[in-house]
Amino acid sequence: xxxxxxxxxxxxxxxxxxxxxxxxxxxxxxxxxxxxxxxxxxxxxxxxxxxxxxxxxxxxxxxxxxxxxxxxxxxxxxxxxxxxxxxxxxxxxxxxxxxxxxxxxxxxxxxxxxxxxxxxxxxxxxxxxxxxxxxxxxxxxxxxxxxxxxxxxxxxxxxxxxxxxxxxxxxxxxxxxxxxxxxxxxxxxxxxxxxxxxxxxxxxxxxxxxxxxxxxxxxxxxxxxxxxxxxxxxxxxxxxxxxxxxxxxxxxxxxxxxxxxxxxxxxxxxxxxxxxxxxxxxxxxxxxxxxxxxxxxxxxxxxxxxxxxxxxxxxxxxxxxxxxxxxxxxxxxxxxxxx
Amino acid sequence: xxxxxxxxxxxxxxxxxxxxxxxxxxxxxxxxxxxxxxxxxxxxxxxxxxxxxxxxxxxxxxxxxxxxxxxxxxxxxxxxxxxxxxxxxxxxxxxxxxxxxxxxxxxxxxxxxxxxxxxxxxxxxxxxxxxxxxxxxxxxxxxxxxxxxxxxxxxxxxxxxxxxxxxxxxxxxxxxxxxxxxxxxxxxxxxxxxxxxxxxxxxxxxxxxxxxxxxxxxxxxxxxxxxxxxxxxxxxxxxxxxxxxxxxxxxxxxxxxxxxxxxxxxxxxxxxxxxxxxxxxxxxxxxxxxxxxxxxxxxxxxxxxxxxxxxxxxxxxxxxxxxx
Amino acid sequence: xxxxxxxxxxxxxxxxxxxxxxxxxxxxxxxxxxxxxxxxxxxxxxxxxxxxxxxxxxxxxxxxxxxxxxxxxxxxxxxxxxxxxxxxxxxxxxxxxxxxxxxxxxxxxxxxxxxxxxxxxxxxxxxxxxxxxxxxxxxxxxxxxxxxxxxxxxxxxxxxxxxxxxxxxxxxxxxxxxxxxxxxxxxxxxxxxxxxxxxxxxxxxxxxxxxxxxxxxxxxxxxxxxxxxxxxxxxxxxxxxxxxxxxxxxxxxxxxxxxxxxxxxxxxxxxxxxxxxxxxxxxxxxxxxxxxxxxxxxxxxxxx
Numbered sequence: 033x034x035x036x037x038x039x040x041x042x043x044x045x046x047x048x049x050x051x052x053x054x055x056x057x058x059x060x061x062x063x064x065x066x067x068x069x070x071x072x073x074x075x076x077x078x079x080x081x082x083x084x085x086x087x088x089x090x091x092x093x094x095x096x097x098x099x100x101x102x103x104x105x106x107x108x109x110x111x112x113x114x115x116x117x118x119x120x121x122x123x124x125x126x127x128x129x130x131x132x133x134x135x136x137x138x139x140x141x142x143x144x145x146x147x148x149x150x151x152x153x154x155x156x157x158x159x160x161x162x163x164x165x166x167x168x169x170x171x172x173x174x175x176x177x178x179x180x181x182x183x184x185x186x187x188x189x190x191x192x193x194x195x196x197x198x199x200x201x202x203x204x205x206x207x208x209x210x211x212x213x214x215x216x217x218x219x220x221x222x223x224x225x226x227x228x229x230x231x232x233x234x235x236x237x238x239x240x241x242x243x244x245x246x247x248x249x250x251x252x253x254x255x256x257x258x259x260x261x262x263x264x265x266x267x268x269x270x271x272x273x274x275x276x277x278x279x280x281x282x283x284x285x286x287x288x289x290x291x292x293x294x295x296x297x298x299x300x301x302x303x304x305x306x307x308x309x310x311x312x313x314x315x316x317x318x319x320x321x322x323x324x325x326x327x328x329x330x331x332x333x334x335x336x337x338x339x340x341x342x343x344x345x346x347x348x349x350x351x352x353x354x355x356x357x358x359x360x361x362x363x364x365x366x367x368x369x370x371x
Numbered sequence: 372x373x374x375x376x377x378x379x380x381x382x383x384x385x386x387x388x389x390x391x392x393x394x395x396x397x398x399x400x401x402x403x404x405x406x407x408x409x410x411x412x413x414x415x416x417x418x419x420x421x422x423x424x425x426x427x428x429x430x431x432x433x434x435x436x437x438x439x440x441x442x443x444x445x446x447x448x449x450x451x452x453x454x455x456x457x458x459x460x461x462x463x464x465x466x467x468x469x470x471x472x473x474x475x476x477x478x479x480x481x482x483x484x485x486x487x488x489x490x491x492x493x494x495x496x497x498x499x500x501x502x503x504x505x506x507x508x509x510x511x512x513x514x515x516x517x518x519x520x521x522x523x524x525x526x527x528x529x530x531x532x533x534x535x536x537x538x539x540x541x542x543x544x545x546x547x548x549x550x551x552x553x554x555x556x557x558x559x560x561x562x563x564x565x566x567x568x569x570x571x572x573x574x575x576x577x578x579x580x581x582x583x584x585x586x587x588x589x590x591x592x593x594x595x596x597x598x599x600x601x602x603x604x605x606x607x608x609x610x611x612x613x614x615x616x617x618x619x620x621x622x623x624x625x626x627x628x629x630x631x632x633x634x635x636x637x638x639x640x641x642x643x644x645x646x647x648x649x650x651x652x653x654x655x656x657x658x659x660x661x662x663x664x665x666x667x668x669x670x671x672x673x674x675x676x677x678x679x680x681x682x683x684x685x686x687x688x689x690x691x692x693x694x695x
Numbered sequence: 696x697x698x699x700x701x702x703x704x705x706x707x708x709x710x711x712x713x714x715x716x717x718x719x720x721x722x723x724x725x726x727x728x729x730x731x732x733x734x735x736x737x738x739x740x741x742x743x744x745x746x747x748x749x750x751x752x753x754x755x756x757x758x759x760x761x762x763x764x765x766x767x768x769x770x771x772x773x774x775x776x777x778x779x780x781x782x783x784x785x786x787x788x789x790x791x792x793x794x795x796x797x798x799x800x801x802x803x804x805x806x807x808x809x810x811x812x813x814x815x816x817x818x819x820x821x822x823x824x825x826x827x828x829x830x831x832x833x834x835x836x837x838x839x840x841x842x843x844x845x846x847x848x849x850x851x852x853x854x855x856x857x858x859x860x861x862x863x864x865x866x867x868x869x870x871x872x873x874x875x876x877x878x879x880x881x882x883x884x885x886x887x888x889x890x891x892x893x894x895x896x897x898x899x900x901x902x903x904x905x906x907x908x909x910x911x912x913x914x915x916x917x918x919x920x921x922x923x924x925x926x927x928x929x930x931x932x933x934x935x936x937x938x939x940x941x942x943x944x945x946x947x948x949x950x951x952x953x954x955x956x957x958x959x960x961x962x963x964x965x966x967x968x969x970x971x972x973x974x975x976x977x978x979x980x981x982x983x984x985x986x987x988x989x990x991x992x993x994x995x996x997x998x999x
Contacts, residue, residue: 081549081550081551081552082520082549234412234413234576235412235576235578235617235620235621236412236616236617236620236634236635237412238620238622239619239620239622239632239634240634242622243632243634261549261550262622262624263624264621264622264623264624265622266624267622267623267624267625267626268622268623287626288626291624291625291626292626301551302550302551303624304554305550305551305553305554306550306554306579306624307554307557307579307580307582307583307584308579308583309578309579309582309606309621309623310628312603313583314561315558315561316554316557316558316583317554318551318552318553318554318555318558319551319554320555322519322521322522322552323519323549
């Protein structure tokens with residue numbers, strides 16, 4: 033029974049999510065109809081450039097979008113089968129109830145690691161206490177038990193227990209990110225969202241942290257959503273990958289689909305923009321132009337202006353994310369026709 | 372003759388807990404028209420090296436011979452005359468442009484300081500420069516905050532080129548940019564180098580970028596050069612365990628040629644009052660008694676043009692490249 | 696997926712289009728701040744008060760029905776009436792005219808005081824922040840000692856020592872404000888002095904003064920403007936206080952503080968004499984403070 037449940041109910045299921053930021057200077061269409069699901073043991077890589085809406089998706093999952101200016105226009109997010117988006121006309125009591133529920137879930141069911149470990153920790157509390165505090169809060173156990181578990185967590189992320197009483201400023205960036213991860217994993221969440229967890233770190237430290245995250249996935253089976261702009265990290269740790277452009281998933285599939293058989297011109301362009309370590313090329317072949325202004329999205333395919341494969345037809349309609357091979361989805365008329 | 376020759380350059384900073392050895396006895400030469408890549412992790416002194424060479428900070432000791440003159444000892448006034456030849460492109464295009472100036476004003480600023488011509492001449496050159504860096508004319512009166520990262524970095528490049536320099540220090544010019552924009556800017560830098568015969572010192576922590584753009588590479592660790600070689604050779608053979616680990620740690624965006632990762636333990640040790648011995652010894656998997664107890668290793672030429680600073684360099688040559 | 700348009704979005708986009716067509720498209724940080732400022736009602740109120748008071752000072756002869764020292768011996772200590780709006784004092788002088796002329800004395804003294812304090816203290820602060828090190832240390836320690844003496848006392852001492860005229864008053868008052876200004880400028884410059892663009896300008900050969908006044912000061916203008924506007928309010932109070940104490944502007948010159956001072960003898964019999972100058976002092980300080988608060992919000996949108 034338990035196994036069936038594990039297989040069938042995704043840890044998180046997002047359907048047709050639309051998020052806008054309403055500011056005085058206009059509406060930013062940050063997320064435009066995104067759907068995906070993450071099952072247990074899955075590691076989904078969310079790849080895209082600045083302003084593609086990756087972080088907004090993550091914050092929506094956490095129920096942490098600031099309202100206003102953000103506004104969930106439509107869509108549904110099911111956390112472990114439970115809806116966490118209220119209908120537009122929800123009453124105040126419903127909102128308060130959801131907020132209370134989300135506070136309980138955050139840390140316990142769903143956790144998030146932010147990009148900058150320097151600002152995510154409280155500078156005046158020893159790191160061990162910061163971990164045990166989270167455990168005490170969610171598991172309602174005694175202080176001693178929480179502290180014991182905090183020591184275990186530290187060991188798990190590779191920090192010696194002697195450092196329990198250290199303050200964040202006594203640790204280096206990589207160590208701090210490990211503490212942040214330990215806090216995020218303290219209550220065995222079912223989903224871990226990591227927003228550019230290694231961008232602020234050096235390569236050798238990044239390798240250590242990624243290695244540790246892989247190890248945790250293998251041992252605990254935690255589902256993860258990894259937000260990054262680095263395909264190298266995706267190849268290293270993810271098994272599913274979604275490429276995001278202008279608030280839409282333009283290509284989705286297993287990492288094999290994306291890396292070996294990329295279909296969307298944007299995905300292909302991204303790969304060609306990365307200087308290769310193995311091949312020597314004189315010049316790179318980058319995607320032309322600039323990212324489309326999310327303040328002013330076109331009615332047609334939002335990649336049209338930068339696309340090398342665009343046709344007259346592309347201007348006529350906005351393509352739909354379509355399955356071109358089992359489990360491999362592409363949102364592009366050209367790629368779909370090619371099949 | 373080499374365009375730039377750096378000899379035993381040192382830059383120490385006095386901090387409250389001692390003397391920080393940011394750049395510690397660095398020497399290299401750079402031929403005209405070539406690109407020298409400088410790689411290393413944060414805190415290894417690569418940015419300070421660049422800033423010391425173009426005198427944004429004064430060197431503690433050492434020589435910087437540029438075009439036959441030792442400019443390290445120059446006074447501020449004397450250096451002012453050399454500065455047009457040595458320019459810099461900065462890392463963060465969001466922070467390195469004064470937000471209160473328009474694009475035209477920003478690009479014209481260096482020419483106004485050096486009074487390179489009349490107002491008309493300067494503004495004509497601004498137009499030319501915008502054309503050179505492929506910045507559309509309609510942005511002439513925009514403010515930097517209205518532009519995206521790629522276009523901002525083009526302003527930074529135009530500023531650096533305004534005085535027709537021979538040598539440009541590029542301090543992480545693409546690391547704040549998105550992948551597709553990064554590739555556009557890299558291409559631009561390469562085109563400019565060919566057209567204007569520029570010499571680059573390209574500072575970055577991104578190994579794939581440095582491999583793509585450099586002719587020669589120096590790898591720095593805690594203020595010192597640990598390995599120096601041509602770019603091609605360095606990515607095939609590494610003689611220093613640190614370079615080896617650094618290259619293996621890069622996440623490769625491919626599912627196939629996955630390599631064995633060599634994780635190095637621990638973190639950078641402190642650059643404040645470092646002892647006179649191999650600075651990498653504490654994290655090195657191949658460290659022996661010899662490394663811990665003897666003086667810091669010096670750069671030795673192991674094969675033509677390939678230098679390494681390691682006590683066990685000979686053994687490492689074999690050990691690290693046995694899979695070849 | 697078809698483009699989703701919500702009612703809010705339509706509203707906002709309409710506003711955006713309207714503004715675009717209205718050709719206000721150019722946006723500088725300063726203009727953005729200005730737009731935020733004029734959307735702030737209390738700030739606009741403060742600004743309006745100050746403008747009215749300034750106009751009053753400039754056009755005093757046109758506004759005031761009488762000369763400020765014109766005596767009407769038939770009407771002494773008369774309450775407000777249609778002839779004398781604010782009543783008359785013990786010498787039969789029209790109180791409204793005296794208050795209007797008072798603006799000509801109080802406001803310019805306050806403004807000049809602030810100007811002197813900004814020029815001296817501001818320059819010191821900029822130099823301290825830019826050069827740092829020993830220079831900064833020494834100057835700041837001197838300013839610490841200087842600032843530990845109450846400003847008003849310092850002003851009284853200087854006015855008492857140097858004699859009583861407008862110039863001395865301005866200098867005396869500004870001396871008390873210099874340490875504060877220096878510290879404000881220094882703090883403001885400190886937040887921008889490590890900016891990359893400062894280093895970038897140095898890399899293209901810009902000199903110290905060009906960096907300080909072309910790059911640093913304009914970018915630190917936010918907190919500086921706040922401090923200046925705040926200081927204006929404070930100085931209006933200080934001018935009035937000194938005059939009230941008898942060391943500032945001397946009667947019969949109608950300074951608001953000295954008006955209060957001479958009127959206080961009639962507090963019981965003719966309380967309106969104190970009320971009106973008091974109202975002007977309060978209004979001007981209030982105006983500057985409201986404007987200051989509005990400016991703070993406008994210059995730092997994060998605080999909203």
